[in-house]
Amino acid sequence: MAIEVRIPTILRTYTDGAKAVEASGSTLTALIDDLESSHPGIKDRLVDNGDLRRFVNVYINDEDVRFIGGLDAELSDGDQVVVLPAVAGGC
Amino acid sequence: MLRIAQETYDAIVAHAKRDHPDEACGVVAGPEGSDRPVRFVPMVNAAGSPTFYEFDSTELLALYKDMDARDEEPVVVYHSHTATEAYPSRTDINLASEPNAHYVLVSTRDCFDADGGNTDGPVEFRSYRIIDGVVTEEDVTITPTEESTP
Numbered sequence: 001m002a003i004e005v006r007i008p009t010i011l012r013t014y015t016d017g018a019k020a021v022e023a024s025g026s027t028l029t030a031l032i033d034d035l036e037s038s039h040p041g042i043k044d045r046l047v048d049n050g051d052l053r054r055f056v057n058v059y060i061n062d063e064d065v066r067f068i069g070g071l072d073a074e075l076s077d078g079d080q081v082v083v084l085p086a087v088a089g090g091c
Numbered sequence: 092m093l094r095i096a097q098e099t100y101d102a103i104v105a106h107a108k109r110d111h112p113d114e115a116c117g118v119v120a121g122p123e124g125s126d127r128p129v130r131f132v133p134m135v136n137a138a139g140s141p142t143f144y145e146f147d148s149t150e151l152l153a154l155y156k157d158m159d160a161r162d163e164e165p166v167v168v169y170h171s172h173t174a175t176e177a178y179p180s181r182t183d184i185n186l187a188s189e190p191n192a193h194y195v196l197v198s199t200r201d202c203f204d205a206d207g208g209n210t211d212g213p214v215e216f217r218s219y220r221i222i223d224g225v226v227t228e229e230d231v232t233i234t235p236t237e238e239s240t241p
């Protein structure tokens with residue numbers, strides 16, 4: 001099952017500079033585990049204590065996964081996943 | 092060094108003043124690899140806060156898809172501090188995630204009095220690189236508007 005995952009600049013150190021990689025999985029958790037097996041270290045940048053990191057946004061077909069089940073969100077062949085770090089800060 | 096057109100500089104300052112006392116935020120996009128900030132894109136501060144800013148997640152995706160389609164990247168990521176100096180906070184440093192961007196900090200603390208009245212005080216405008224938690228301030232050169240409009 002091939003799912004395209006768009007990788008943000010800051011995480012391309014894990015993908016040899018690739019802007020997009022292919023991975024598979026029927027849920028976001030499974031997809032991230034599959035990404036980790038090909039790109040070791042990337043999971044820790046996305047997941048913390050079994051939850052998606054607060055300042056990492058993941059979208060499945062343009063929907064923020066926080067609204068569709070978070071790490072349990074379901075995936076099918078041909079879906080597009082986009083990872084974007086939050087643009088945020090504060091004094 | 093950040094080179095930025097007068098028109099874009101003015102637009103960032105105006106946005107910061109308009110949203111005071113809340114923090115204002117946005118990007119200036121430019122052709123990938125060009126280091127030229129040409130397309131001013133003010134964003135809504137979804138946090139609506141005087142001490143925090145965050146792009147709305149849906150608008151963030153739309154922004155990045157749009158930049159992708161235009162072969163652009165965020166050359167400048169800007170936000171304002173409304174009660175403190177224009178220097179990246181610990182939170183700003185921890186959350187900085189665009190190693191190629193110029194992080195512009197604008198402070199409006201001297202522009203308004205305690206009641207929110209405009210004092211016409213100066214706006215502090217400074218630029219930094221923030222890479223792996225290391226902050227490096229850089230010079231800002233303001234260019235005539237024509238120069239940066241190809």
